[in-house]
Amino acid sequence: MLNSIIVMGRLTADPELRTTGSGLSVTSFTVAVDRGYARTGEERKTDFIPVVAWRSTADFVTKYFRKGSMIAVQGSLQTRNYEDKSGNKRVAFEIIADQVSFCGSKAESGTYGNEANNVSSYNNSSVDDFSTVVDDDDLPF
Numbered sequence: 001m002l003n004s005i006i007v008m009g010r011l012t013a014d015p016e017l018r019t020t021g022s023g024l025s026v027t028s029f030t031v032a033v034d035r036g037y038a039r040t041g042e043e044r045k046t047d048f049i050p051v052v053a054w055r056s057t058a059d060f061v062t063k064y065f066r067k068g069s070m071i072a073v074q075g076s077l078q079t080r081n082y083e084d085k086s087g088n089k090r091v092a093f094e095i096i097a098d099q100v101s102f103c104g105s106k107a108e109s110g111t112y113g114n115e116a117n118n119v120s121s122y123n124n125s126s127v128d129d130f131s132t133v134v135d136d137d138d139l140p141f
Contacts, residue, residue, distance in 0.1 A: 003076040003077055004076060005074070005076065006072065006073070007031055007049050007073050007095065008070070008072040008103055009031040009032045009033035009034065009070070010031065010068055010069065010070055010071070011031060011032075011065055011068060011069050012030040012067065013029065013030065013067050014065075014066050014067050015027045015028075015053075015058075015061050015062045015065055016062065017058060024054060024055060025054065025056070025058040025059050026052065026053070026058050027052070027058040027061055028050065028052050029050075029051050029053075029065075030049065030050055031048070031049045031051055032046050032047075032048055032049075033046065033047050033049055034046050035047060049094075049095060050093070050094040051073050051075070051096075051097050052078075052096055052097065053097040053100065057100060060100065065100075069102075069104075070102070071100055071101070071102070072100065072102075073095055073097050074097070074098055074099040074101075075095045075096045075098045075099070076096050076098065077093060077095060077096075078093070078095070078096050079092065079093055080092045080094070
């Protein structure tokens with residue numbers, strides 16, 4: 001089976017780095033992605049895709065990306081079931097980022113900082129997979 005998704009768009013807010021109780025870095029952010037089509041007489045619509053990045057990928061995103069930055073995210077789609085405050089069952093969809101990349105120029109996306117001059121993407125494939133999170137209390141949701 002294959003669960004792979006790639007999106008490219010702009011960050012809707014500055015990503016903020018958080019740390020779980022066991023010290024894992026995590027950030028959540030939303031990517032605004034324009035649809036590739038528009039109905040006649042209508043403006044093109046935008047989808048707002050939630051993304052979660054863990055460990056060094058989270059560190060990379062929070063260090064080099066800001067609101068409005070163009071970003072490409074490759075990862076897997078994850079669903080979560082939960083109950084809202086009214087007791088209604090809900091389903092949340094989000095991308096778990098495996099790799100993130102810069103898109104666009106420095107002038108377009110803002111200043112990345114001197115360290116990013118030679119960095120164009122970050123691949124999390126060398127980092128342990130999510131099975132290392134043993135305690136659900138470490139998860140930010």
